Amino acid sequence: MLRGFVAILRRDLLLAFRHRSELVNPMMFFVIVLTLFPLALGPDASTLRGIAAGVLWVAALLAALLSLEGMFRSDFEDGALEQMALSSQPLALLVVAKVLAHWLVTGVPLIVLAPVLAVLLDLPAAALPVLMLTLLLGTPVLSLVGAIGMALTVGLRRGGLLLSLLVLPLYVPILIFAASAVADAALGLQVGAQLNMMGALLALALSLGPIATAAALRISLGA
Amino acid sequence: MTSEHSSPAPDTRTEVLEAVNLACQRGERLLFRGLSFTVTPGLTVLVEGSNGSGKTTLLRTVCGLMQPEEGEIRWNGAPVGRDRLAFQARLGYLGHVHGIKDELTAEENLRVAAALAGVSRERVAAALARVGLAPLAEVRARQLSAGQRRRLALARLLLGAARLWVLDEPFTALDRAGMGLVEAMIEDHCAAGGMVLMSSHHGVELNCISPIRVEL
Amino acid sequence: MSMWAWFHRLASPKHFYRIAGRWIPWLTAVCVVLFVVGLYTGLYASPPDYQQGDTIRIMYVHVPAAWLSLFVYVVMAGASAVYLIWRIKLADLVALSSAPIGASFTFLALATGSLWGKPIWFTWWVWDGRLTSELILLFLYLGYMGLRAAIDDRRSAARAGAVLALVGVVNVPIIHYSVEWWATLHQGSTVFRAEGPAIHPSQLLPLLVMGLAFTVFYLTIVLIRARAELLLQERRSAWVREVIDSP
Numbered sequence: 001m002l003r004g005f006v007a008i009l010r011r012d013l014l015l016a017f018r019h020r021s022e023l024v025n026p027m028m029f030f031v032i033v034l035t036l037f038p039l040a041l042g043p044d045a046s047t048l049r050g051i052a053a054g055v056l057w058v059a060a061l062l063a064a065l066l067s068l069e070g071m072f073r074s075d076f077e078d079g080a081l082e083q084m085a086l087s088s089q090p091l092a093l094l095v096v097a098k099v100l101a102h103w104l105v106t107g108v109p110l111i112v113l114a115p116v117l118a119v120l121l122d123l124p125a126a127a128l129p130v131l132m133l134t135l136l137l138g139t140p141v142l143s144l145v146g147a148i149g150m151a152l153t154v155g156l157r158r159g160g161l162l163l164s165l166l167v168l169p170l171y172v173p174i175l176i177f178a179a180s181a182v183a184d185a186a187l188g189l190q191v192g193a194q195l196n197m198m199g200a201l202l203a204l205a206l207s208l209g210p211i212a213t214a215a216a217l218r219i220s221l222g223a
Numbered sequence: 224m225t226s227e228h229s230s231p232a233p234d235t236r237t238e239v240l241e242a243v244n245l246a247c248q249r250g251e252r253l254l255f256r257g258l259s260f261t262v263t264p265g266l267t268v269l270v271e272g273s274n275g276s277g278k279t280t281l282l283r284t285v286c287g288l289m290q291p292e293e294g295e296i297r298w299n300g301a302p303v304g305r306d307r308l309a310f311q312a313r314l315g316y317l318g319h320v321h322g323i324k325d326e327l328t329a330e331e332n333l334r335v336a337a338a339l340a341g342v343s344r345e346r347v348a349a350a351l352a353r354v355g356l357a358p359l360a361e362v363r364a365r366q367l368s369a370g371q372r373r374r375l376a377l378a379r380l381l382l383g384a385a386r387l388w389v390l391d392e393p394f395t396a397l398d399r400a401g402m403g404l405v406e407a408m409i410e411d412h413c414a415a416g417g418m419v420l421m422s423s424h425h426g427v428e429l430n431c432i433s434p435i436r437v438e439l
Numbered sequence: 440m441s442m443w444a445w446f447h448r449l450a451s452p453k454h455f456y457r458i459a460g461r462w463i464p465w466l467t468a469v470c471v472v473l474f475v476v477g478l479y480t481g482l483y484a485s486p487p488d489y490q491q492g493d494t495i496r497i498m499y500v501h502v503p504a505a506w507l508s509l510f511v512y513v514v515m516a517g518a519s520a521v522y523l524i525w526r527i528k529l530a531d532l533v534a535l536s537s538a539p540i541g542a543s544f545t546f547l548a549l550a551t552g553s554l555w556g557k558p559i560w561f562t563w564w565v566w567d568g569r570l571t572s573e574l575i576l577l578f579l580y581l582g583y584m585g586l587r588a589a590i591d592d593r594r595s596a597a598r599a600g601a602v603l604a605l606v607g608v609v610n611v612p613i614i615h616y617s618v619e620w621w622a623t624l625h626q627g628s629t630v631f632r633a634e635g636p637a638i639h640p641s642q643l644l645p646l647l648v649m650g651l652a653f654t655v656f657y658l659t660i661v662l663i664r665a666r667a668e669l670l671l672q673e674r675r676s677a678w679v680r681e682v683i684d685s686p
Contacts, residue, residue, distance in 0.1 A: 003338045003341065004338055004339045004341070006338070007334070007335050007338030007339060008335070008339075011324070011327070011331075011335050014327070014331070015324060015326050015327065018326040019326065074324075077320070078320055078321065078322065078323065078324065078325070079318060079319075079320030079321050079322035079323070080322045080323070080324055082288065082316070082318060082320070082322060083316070083322040083336070083339065083379075084339065085288065086286055086287070086288070086311050086314060086316050087311060087339040087340065088308055088309075088311050088312035088339070088340060088341055088384070089308075089339060089341075090308065094339075148602075148606055152586060152599050152602065152603060153586070153589075155590070155595075156589050156590065159589070162582070162585050162586060162589055165578065165581065165582045165585060166582040166585075166586065166603065168578070169575045169578045169579050169582065169610070169614065170606070170607075170610050170614075172575055172614055172617065172618070173610075173613050173614055173616075173617035176617045176618070176620070176621045177617060180621070180624065197617075201613070204613075208609070212602060212605075212606050215602050216599065216602050218288075219595055219598045219599050219602065220595070220599070221288050222283075222288055222289045222290065222595060222598075248594075250591070250592060250593075251593075251675070290594075
């Protein structure tokens with residue numbers, strides 16, 4: 001049963017690599033959105049420092065949202081998704097493989113880029129490890145939950161805005177706990193509570209998300 | 224032919240697909256109702272009907288991609304829903320869209336299909352050769368012609384796990400040689416105890432055609 | 440007739456249409472009575488709050504509206520589960536019909552919450568925990584309605600909506616908890632704690648009556664909507680033609 005999982009994971013990573021000019025898009029978006037805030041609010045360092053935690057996470061969240069489009073659309077349109085749904089492997093397992101590949105390609109770069117960008121907003125160094133930890137715990141949840149929304153709308157021609165409406169309310173808890181953790185870390189406070197909540201959300205998303213996504217994919221395929 | 228499955232090869236003589244009292248709807252329109260037929264090993268059941276009569280819907284319903292309004296599909300006597308994965312392990316579907324990734328080579332595409340089907344990747348070379356694509360194994364699917372892509376999709380059926388082939392207009396985009404290939408593949412498959420359910424526009428001449436025809 | 444047989448009959452479109460048609464007038468009457476009693480005792484007869492004076496009276500609309508906004512979502516999710524598991528079309532009708540009603544309750548809760556806050560905070564909006572939760576709940580409702588409207592095939596739309604409603608209902612407690620946590624982090628107390636544990640019995644009774652009134656209102660409207668939707672969906676069948684042709 002693991003063969004199918006590994007094959008799809010490798011396939012998606014290989015396909016992403018062959019489209020590698022597109023890999024940079026989520027990262028560019030992350031940077032550009034971040035840049036908008038000093039432009040809108042003025043370059044005063046103390047203002048920026050005050051909003052740094054929240055702005056970094058909102059930008060990462062929006063970059064994750066934007067990259068959802070690539071998750072199932074191509075496979076849906078060329079029939080590869082159908083074949084996965086009809087294979088001898090459980091679709092939910094193959095979904096985990098796809099989401100994992102998607103996260104590796106779109107989420108991990110954000111984690112790597114974040115400390116560099118945090119400097120732009122003068123986030124205190126003490127908060128950097130927590131920033132990366134929240135992204136490490138949070139971006140998989142964004143991918144897993146986003147996958148459900150993407151699966152529900154993949155059959156729609158202009159599903160982009162609807163996808164945002166469906167997914168953003170579900171992103172709120174992660175945003176609240178993550179931004180709070182980073183802000184608290186910048187003040188030198190304890191962040192155990194927030195990180196625990198994020199870990200719990202990750203566990204929940206990992207156990208229920210793929211099942212919901214597989215159900216949603218079957219509905220989209222049956223239309 | 225051996226597969227990687229640890230369970231013993233099932234007795235192919237008893238495998239049978241039954242459609243019982245099917246009714247299918249597309250949007251608001253009821254396409255057909257009370258449709259029943261059987262597909263048995265060694266035979267090819269043809270689905271005939273004009274455009275829009277519901278051939279594709281029927282085939283997708285048999286595969287489980289769509290759900291019927293009424294009736295059920297049975298595999299080996301039991302409703303398909305009871306052990307869907309076991310049914311799907313024996314199913315090979317070729318629809319209007321091929322399921323081929325443009326940015327993978329022909330060989331890479333089949334390797335993924337082999338992994339999904341749970342068969343050894345050594346079968347890939349033989350399958351490619353059978354459909355005449357062996358020299359193009361390292362070519363990206365994007366660069367293949369429409370006919371070659373269809374052959375690649377057909378090669379997937381040859382990887383060996385599928386006993387029931389469900390083919391939706393398999394002759395599309397193929398030249399005479401290609402059509403001859405498909406006919407030969409179907410004949411060989413039926414001769415080896417496999418079964419085929421297919422729709423086609425063209426008049427199909429095969430030895431293994433079942434006396435049961437589905438007319439929509 | 441046994442319970443199961445009765446339920447089975449109810450689930451058949453034709454019988455549901457008839458049975459619901461008989462209940463609606465009674466429910467409407469009960470609803471009107473409850474509203475009259477509730478509004479009278481709440482807006483007129485009950486004593487003003489010692490802190491907030493007469494502005495507390497908007498609580499008698501705001502709080503039940505908030506209760507119902509959540510209750511309707513849970514009903515929607517429950518109906519969706521029934522639909523997905525047992526394929527009973529009536530369950531989907533209930534879910535579909537409930538969504539706009541729930542969204543309206545949510546909007547009412549937001550509007551009355553805003554009105555309530557204005558005299559106290561002098562702004563039209565406060566990022567209070569309750570109000571923020573209601574706002575996100577409104578987005579969940581709108582997302583559900585948007586998804587169902589966007590999918591052309593009626594059955595796929597129903598199933599997709601059902602999955603979304605179930606995903607939503609799992610998230611509602613999580614969202615509510617996280618927003619509450621966020622609100623207490625950034626604000627000491629909230630303005631809407633007036634109806635907290637120290638609520639006075641004279642305030643409790645009108646609240647409960649209004650809550651009941653809103654619930655019966657929901658039941659009435661959902662039946663009306665479901666019947667209308669049923670006629671639309673089954674318009675080709677014989678029994679609908681009979682209904683339309685009969686005087």
